[in-house]
Amino acid sequence: MKKEFTIALSGNPNAGKTTVFNAITGARQQIANYPGVTVEKKMGRVNHKGHEIQVVDLPGTYSLTAYSLEEIVARDFLVNERPDLVVDIVDASNLDRNLYLAIQFRELGIPLIIALNMVDVAEARGIKVDNQELSSLMEVPVVPMVARSNRGIQELLDKVVELGKASPDWRPSRFSYGMDIDQALDKIEEIINRSQIYDKKYPARWRALKCLEGDSQIVELLKRDPGLGQNIHDICREISKHTMDTLEADPEGVIADHRYGYITGITKKAVKRKIELRLNLSDKIDKVLTNRLVGPLFMVAILYGIYAFTFWASETPVSWLEAFFDKLKWAASSVIPPGNIQSLVVSGIIDGVGGVLGFTPLIMFMFFAIAIMEDSGYMARVAYMLDRVLRWFGLHGNSVMALIISGGISGGCAVPGVMATRTLRDPKERIATLLVVPFMNCGAKLPVYAILIAAFFAGQRARVLFIITLLSWGFALLAAKILRSTVLKGPKTPFVMELPPYRAPTFKGLFIHTWERTWQYIKKAGTVILVFSIILWAMMTFPTPSEEQVEFYQERQNKITDSFLSSHYVKPWIKDKDDLAELDRLYESFMNAETQNDMAALAELDNSRLAPLVKAVAFMENKEVYAQGIDGSLLSAASRYLIYKQGMKETTLKEQQAALKGTIAGWIGRQLETVTNPLGFDYRTNIALVGGFAAKEVVVSTLGTAYSLGEVNPDEAGSLSERLKREPGWNPLTAFTLIVFTMLYVPCFVTVISIRRESSWKWAGFSIIFNLTIAYIVAFLIAQIGSALGLGV
């Protein structure tokens, strides 16, 4: 007796297939890709009454043709892997269209069970399906169920085991598609049966049917025998001409018409309808939400709401993660001795990977909001309402999701955006969409805008951000238009799409959707980001400064220290370098305790010999409460100490700046100056932009180093803004040029990798060159026209 079965789960999109899959397999799931394609393959296992059942989730399809990747994948799996049976999830409230796929499984002949899902929804709409009648008319077992509330799952598994144990053979059904087609089918079937190359994987009748449907994959198979192929080709052409003349439809159309004719016959007998409500609840909602006036307003409100929600909800966890990575950096710095290894771990790995992982809560909440939109059915309405606009630019209504996720309202991420293009069926529309999503203002670009706006457009923050958002949409759509009329020229795909009824999403479904996507994001941070962070760190660290250079700055620091120690105001307090180190340490702990209002720590510091000096320094740093007991000589010592500290800090920064200039990244930055001079960017900006290839936030931190500010936290970049404002060569025009350039230039490395995953290296490479070119041209025009108009002052 067979103990192990493989079953394939199939069904229309929106028929509840995912819910059934989750209900059957629970947490025992794994995701892979079908070989060579980007279609996801989900598998799970369940043990039912001692039988181990492997469940493979086929892509949701309406049909089994060779037109779409999903359908080919589903078909190839059935034919090549030969699962024991197919469970077709059929939406009882939408029986006709769902049975169209079931009919095609019967044509193929694979053992089939119909899982009649959502019988509750159907009944609420006055649709009552007679299971027994349906089962006998369709000649397959029918199991009614409500997968959302786990009803019928056990019965389904019972039936799977029962049918699986019997392990029936494939038994293709012979339907009639009208006399002409039937005769042609007979002829082709006979030819195929006689053929030598006929492998028994595909039933002959089914193959004949596919020939008449003009199925490219099957026709291609037949070409292995030229004589046979020609023979069949002639029959197909003849019948095609005949049906076009008599029925004004191609054979494919005639076959579809007959399938639906057969289905209508079945549902007439097996379905009882109460008098149908003219408008069900879902239709009523649609009357409002897709209304000409209310619809677009509501849509904008929803999209805005998603961002408000995402940022609000993720603020706290993001700050936790930031604090965590700060602690980790601190811990790493104290464990690993200073040097290249410490720098690699702290500045390379923790900063790089942490910068990306720190965003995880934001990404997660956004995916959660998007999952609600998808699972509730609203997403399809957004595509419906925006299709007319996007079509003009050569995109598809469904492209809008990818654009929004990538930062259409500002603050998304292009990586999940690129992944969201999977919902687009036409390869050209899909590639056009994934090439333009990096133009959107993702969350990582915002800090760059923030410092530049603060420095040069302080009074007009909202207006400039709004202009930036409009510009990114404008550029993305125009770029799409350009791509679709040149390298990606091709016909528009039909917008024949279902508007699924509105449904309340289930928590389980939302959780699984959110987690799957978030996990992909996390996985990337651990792999490509890690590698690239190390490379970038190396580029910005090596070659390390020469010994003379190091000595030069060491000398300077020594001078500053000596001059401090030699002051007669200082001598009573600080005698040597050890005392100085003690003062540094005390002052730091004092300021920490002061900010945290840690009275116990402050009291303890009071016992120190150096306490009066520390308090005097604090007094000079605007802590007026410590005025008590300060005399002139103490003040002089304190001010000497502050001068010393300032001098040391400046020297360190100068040293860092000089070191960066000497590295590979610095060299690249200087080489690029010839190209970037017309844009008004010098080598420091160039280094920052090179760094931005890893992640756009890096632009801010690198600008900080390049302009010798030391560590710049993107969130507290106020000082960098001040610095840029005072820097010669910087003006509002340069700032705006840099904003636009940052918006458009190369997608970050992770995005490039994602583009490759969803298309090919060719398109990933193309996207780098294409975006750079566009960014350069646009920035060039802004800089040149702007300065011609006298704006660059």
Next chain:
Amino acid sequence: MKKLIKMREMSDNQEGIIKKISATGEMGRRIREMGMVPETPIQVQGRAPLKDPVAVKIRDFILTLRNNEANHIMVEVDTSVTNRNRV
């Protein structure tokens, strides 16, 4: 009075019966596999804010298609009913 018109020309809420589909190839297949075959009753649900695509109720669900796709579908409508529904 019964009249044969293109689906594109139907007004909102108007009902009709599909009589002929002249689309072939990919578009013809996509239209048919969603259940748009001759003799199927349909009702226009509404149009997107920019009057395209159109949403049609067919066989218990709502299907959207663009105007240029709706051009390929001929529908028989009862003009007397139309006027009443048009209010």
